[in-house]
Amino acid sequence: MLILASKSKARKKLLEALGVKFRVMPARVKEHADAVRHPARTVAANALLKARDAARRVKKGIVVGCDTLVWQDGRAFGKPASLKEARAMLKRLSHRPHVLYTGIAVIDAASGREMTEVEETRIEMEPLSDREIAQYFRKVSPLDKAGGFDVQGLGGSFIRRIRGCYFNVVGLPIARLRVMLKKFGVSLLLVLCGFAVNGCSTEYNLATHKEDTMMYSTEREVAIGDSLAAQVEKNYTVVQDPQMNERLDRVGAKVAQASDRHDLTYRFRIIEDPKDKDLVNAVSLPGGYIYIFKNLMTVADTDDELAAVVAHEVAHIVARHSIKRLQAIWGYNILTILAGATKNAEAAQGVQMAYAFLLSGYSQEDELTADGMGAIYAKRAGYNPQGMIEFLDKLRKRQKKEPPQALSYFKTHPGYGRRIRATKEALGENIDFDDFIDTL
Known part of the structure; x- marks a missing residue:
């Protein structure tokens, strides 16, 4: 049984779309806040904290913990606390490239075996005006989204280029997770997963x-x-x-x-x-x-x-x-x-x-x-x-x-x-x- 130590709707939806059998067990931990100096280390540490918390509450199963943050010019961006903050955040992110880090931790609850990795994706957006941001916020609430926008919805139209894993921007880098789980004897090579992750070809x-x-x-x-x-x-x-x-x-x-x-x-x-x-x-x-x-x-x-x-x-x-x-x-x-x-x-x-x-x-x-x-x-x-x-x-x-x-x-x-x-x-x-x- 795969256990997702996250209450993220996007991650849950991704796994469901891939046909993966899993159950959700949100972590109850206080996250590290050292992102200003070490964004990659911070998301890795937080992902491991979440996975360990869920693993302690079950006797067996493969637990997956995740943590994501947006990074631009030495500053970390999480979920905005207000519409004012969301407007300022989205405008800043749209005018300069930013990087999205996701830490993934996998734990075998029965044996205690652990593994952590970090996925990094660079995002470039079209510069947004105050009017465009206001129009977007009338249709989509930004308060529950890192960076204030949803890449898999209307917010996707703001993006000019993604360099790296698209699924990382959605919330869960599937390709990296597949490789990690394979080392634990778990295969995600289901019909849809095989198409979306391995179906890419270079020409x-x-x-x-x-x-x-x-x-x-x-x-x-x-x-x-x-x-x-x-x-x-x-x-x-x-x-x-x-x-x-x-x-x-x-x-x-x-x-x-x-x-x-x-x-x-x-x-x-x-x-x-x-x-x-x-x-x-x-x-x-x-x-x-x-x-x-x-x-x-x-x-x-x-x-x-x-x-x-x-x-x-x-x-x-x-x-x-x-x-x-x-x-x-x-x-x-x-x-x-x-x-x-x-x-x-x-x-x-x-x-x-x-x-x-x-x-x-x-x-x-x-x-x-x-x-x-x-x-x-x-x-x-x-x-x-x-x-x-x-x-x-x-x-x-x-x-x-x-x-x-x-x-x-x-x-x-x-x-x-x-x-x-x-x-x-x-x-x-x-x-x-x-x-x-x-x-x-």
Whole structure:
């Protein structure tokens, strides 16, 4: 029997999701408070204190104790005591990288054998404004969360990059725990555990020229895309205009063929928001789905311009930006998306969260990468890559006349000058002084 010496809801939920049989026995100890000098030693010592407390109350069983703290610039952050403290804490953490330490202690209650280890994960967030923090706190209570936010929920949308174990940020570094328990003769290699922990593969991405650690095969990525696409088509009207669809399919097919990824089928569709028919935007989803808003088709009135927009979205799919963001933020929770077609309430909620998360836009870094890659793909496909510059110039002029909509191409992408530079750099062109001036 596995015994969890913690009352953490996140840790309990993680083990339940992995199908692990265990019981909860919260520790009743006073924790060490030496984190300012030794954060790693402190979490290890506290985890051992908790495990020992629970082990003394049972005759047999494998006891797991944990302790977590957030560390930034020589300061430790725990759970905020008030909303004022939570606001100050979250704002500070969002503006500079921080490290999350988790100590794990495993004890065999029968023999008294002990083992402790520490997992360390670096987190980088998008800088948050006071308004964004206030909006978040209206939906999520920060008082029971270390650092004031939940990485597996809405707080996950704040995170730009996680370096290390995602599960550590959720509350329990499963991979490290699995190795520790194995030394005690306990196996966590159950169906879901094997998928989430050992199912990752490392592959070289031809587009980004980097090693990517992927938790999902192309087949699973397409399944996730199917669920998200159903959500998009539920919320928007799919445009059936034969002429417009023929144009998009023709341009899309050429761009897709010129891209660096051919292990999936690209699907191009035109959609329209019944409540805002002037919306100009494009959206890409895992598995090859690309949606172009009807009004964008009108604004991009040359095939060169349309090809540039399509190539940008294809580049997101080639680089797997959406699937990497989802696996970095939600980890095992994304499994619920695969059952999105069922009537399971948790699955439906998972689809809704992922859908809203992806439509809120990629990181600035991902957008600029897609600009550079997209320019190359458009050129390979036989189109003039300057089409993107021409298209952006049109949108810049439109923006001067009216404010952008919530999901407009301006709202979810970097400034004009930065995008021009990214495009020119990818094409090996000279960068002018004007290109360093962001006019958006």
